[in-house]
Amino acid sequence: MKLYNYFRSSASFRVRIALALKGLQYDYVPVHLAKGEQKQPEFAALTPEGLVPMLETGDGLRLTQSMAIIEYLDETHPTPPLLPADAPGRARVRALSQIVACEIHPLNNLRVLKYLVHDLKADDGAKTDWYRHWVAVGLQAYEARMAEGTRGIYSHGDAPTLADCCLVPQIFNAQRFDSDLTPYPLTMAVFQACMQLPAFQQAQPSACPDAEP
C-alpha cells in the first residue's frame, strides 16, 4: 500500500495511526500541502479531489477521505478492531469521530485558513480567534461525551478506536495554535493515554519522513 500524505495534515495523521494500530506496512509518499503539491497534475491524475490522505491499496484501489479509509482498513483487516462490535457503540465512536471530522477540522484546515486571510482579509488575530473558537465548540462537545457513563482509558472503552484516530491529530493541531485545552481534562487524559502507545508515537508528525521543524 502507498499512503499519499503530509506530515502536518491532521486527516493524514488519522490514517497513519490506523495503519500503525493494525501493524500494516506502507510506502509513505509525501505531498507537500503548504507548497501546493496536491494541485500538481501528477497528483490530480490520481485523485480528483486533490486532497490527502489518499491510500493506494495493493490491488490498485485509490481511497480518499480519512474516515472512509479507516473503515475500509477495519473491514479488510479486522484485527485489532477500530470500531466496537455493538451497533450503539459503533454509533458512539462514529459520532465522536465526526465531532472532530465534521465540526472542528473542516473549519480549521489549511485551505480554509488561507481563504480567511486572502479573501476575507482576516488578520492574524482574527484567524487565531476563528481557529480557537471552533476547537472550543467541538472539544466542549467531546468533553461532555467523555463524561458519560461509557468511560474508559480511551475515547470509548479500553482499546483505541476510530475516535482516538481522529481526536489525537486534532489535539496536536490545537496545540500548534496554542488553544487553551485546560477545560477538557477528560479528553486530554484520553490524548495522553493514546500517546503512550507506539502506534500513535510512530504516526505523529515529527516522526514522518517529510517532517519539518
Added chain:
Amino acid sequence: MKLYNYFRSSASFRVRIALALKGLQYDYVPVHLAKGEQKQPEFAALTPEGLVPMLETGDGLRLTQSMAIIEYLDETHPTPPLLPADAPGRARVRALSQIVACEIHPLNNLRVLKYLVHDLKADDGAKTDWYRHWVAVGLQAYEARMAEGTRGIYSHGDAPTLADCCLVPQIFNAQRFDSDLTPYPLTMAVFQACMQLPAFQQAQPSACPDAEP
C-alpha cells in the same frame, strides 16, 4: 423513535431520507435552529452538542451526528441497505458522503455563516462568495467521482445510498444560495433521479411539519 430536527437543517434532512428509505416511522420533534432553540436547557439536557439531528431510539439511545445515525439505522434495519455489500463500494459511498459532510456542509452551516457576519464582519456579498466557493470546490470533486466507471442511476449504482442521503440536502441548500450548478451535470442527474423517489420527496424541507415559506 423520535427525531429532533429542523426542516431546513441539511444534516437533519439526511436522516429523514434514510428513515423514509427504510420505511421507519418516527415522531418529528422540531428544534428551531434560527431561533436558537438548540441552545435551550431542555434540548441541551438531551444532547451536549446542542446540534440537530438527534435520534432518540425506542430503547432510549440518543444518537447524534447524521452519518453515524444513518450507519446505525443501516446496521439495525438492514433492508434496504444504504451501503454496498463490498468493502471497496462501501469506501466509495462513505468517501462521497464525506465530500459533502466534511468538505462542504461544515463550512456553510448556519452557525458558521453567523460567525462570518458577526465576528469577521463579512458583508452579504462576501458571505455568499464564501458559500458558493465551498460548494464549488466540493461539487467539482463529487462530479469527478460521478464520471468514474462505477456510474449508475444514483451516486453509487442503481439504488440510493448514504451518499445520496448527503448529496440531495446539499443541493437543496446550494439552490437556496443560488449556487451555479450547471458545471455538475452528472451530479445533478443523480439529484433528479433521487427526487423522483417518494422517500426523498417526503423528507424534503417543504414537506416537514415545521416548514416555513
